[in-house]
Amino acid sequence: MRILAISGSLRRDSHNSSLLRAAAELLPPGDEIVFWDGLRDVPAYDADEDREPAPAAVASLRAAVGAADAVLFATPEYNHSIPGALKNALDWASRPFATNPFRSKPVAVVGASTGMFGAVWAQAELRKVLGAMGARVADVEIAVGHAAEKFDDAGSLADGDVRAQLAAALATLRAEVDADLLVAA
Amino acid sequence: MSTVLDQQQVTLPAGTWQADPVHSSVGFAVKYLGVATFGGTLTQFQAVLADGELTGTAEVASIEVKDENLYAHLQAPEFFDAQRHPQLTFTGRPVEGARLEGELTMKGITKPVTLEAAVTGPVTDPYGNERYGLSLTGVVDRTEFSLNWNAPLPAGGFALANDVTITAELSLRKAA
Numbered sequence: 573m574r575i576l577a578i579s580g581s582l583r584r585d586s587h588n589s590s591l592l593r594a595a596a597e598l599l600p601p602g603d604e605i606v607f608w609d610g611l612r613d614v615p616a617y618d619a620d621e622d623r624e625p626a627p628a629a630v631a632s633l634r635a636a637v638g639a640a641d642a643v644l645f646a647t648p649e650y651n652h653s654i655p656g657a658l659k660n661a662l663d664w665a666s667r668p669f670a671t672n673p674f675r676s677k678p679v680a681v682v683g684a685s686t687g688m689f690g691a692v693w694a695q696a697e698l699r700k701v702l703g704a705m706g707a708r709v710a711d712v713e714i715a716v717g718h719a720a721e722k723f724d725d726a727g728s729l730a731d732g733d734v735r736a737q738l739a740a741a742l743a744t745l746r747a748e749v750d751a752d753l754l755v756a757a
Numbered sequence: 758m759s760t761v762l763d764q765q766q767v768t769l770p771a772g773t774w775q776a777d778p779v780h781s782s783v784g785f786a787v788k789y790l791g792v793a794t795f796g797g798t799l800t801q802f803q804a805v806l807a808d809g810e811l812t813g814t815a816e817v818a819s820i821e822v823k824d825e826n827l828y829a830h831l832q833a834p835e836f837f838d839a840q841r842h843p844q845l846t847f848t849g850r851p852v853e854g855a856r857l858e859g860e861l862t863m864k865g866i867t868k869p870v871t872l873e874a875a876v877t878g879p880v881t882d883p884y885g886n887e888r889y890g891l892s893l894t895g896v897v898d899r900t901e902f903s904l905n906w907n908a909p910l911p912a913g914g915f916a917l918a919n920d921v922t923i924t925a926e927l928s929l930r931k932a933a
Binding site for chain 1: 826832833840841
């Protein structure tokens, strides 16, 4: 299984990016995780510019999603919602809607915040957006509150409960991917 | 000559009959935005009446609506999830009161449904085949089949009704 990991944060020491690296460490042998790091380079969505060839960062996102079996998002929460850069990238990736690479793609959403709620509202809104895009949204929510206390100075996850939740989320994604393979067989 | 049986148990013909796909139709209708009813059809389906039991299968991929983005949405996991559940199926038998009782499967979920039924015929068509007409209609609550998509409206309420009318107009030819 190849998982594409997308962090909704551009911050260098992002807790959400750290959360995805922690997930990568939990993957069983044989599975791989690929990090998409083009978020910073995606221009603001403009329908007038939405034509082939797509901007390079958009093309890289669409190709990376298409090549992945599943996508794992870790999102921070800005003003109770999805970070603008992440939403903008998804708006590009979802076009044209009828053939977008997220259609029926298993996806899962997790999130971390320095406050107590662990980006739950951003996660809910991201799941809604992904569902509207046609993705297969896994029944997963991991709300890592007080994130500064959950990671050590090197950005490694120091919380066993969160690690167990991440492992369960990966297993859920795995089950979704396996179910699709079964259908395709 | 045709006969419509009303308020009695419909009598389905003996033997094996198949729906003529060109002159039969399967469709749905649902209220949108609380006012008008919009509908669609499923163009690929099979229906067989054998030993008094009707069995029908329709392909989710063959749903026809008037917008390609709506089509894509209907195929998606948050709607019919055509990838995992490519077919709708119905099996039913006549019961008292001009109805068929049976089971409908959508999105992998099977629920009992009752359809109003009217049988017409038989007639002998211009090609010498015996034909019956079977007209079916019923209402199902789509949320019972995990077809839960909706959107809240600014003035209250939701965009899409839960009750969906399903219809089948079948022109049944005797199987050779």
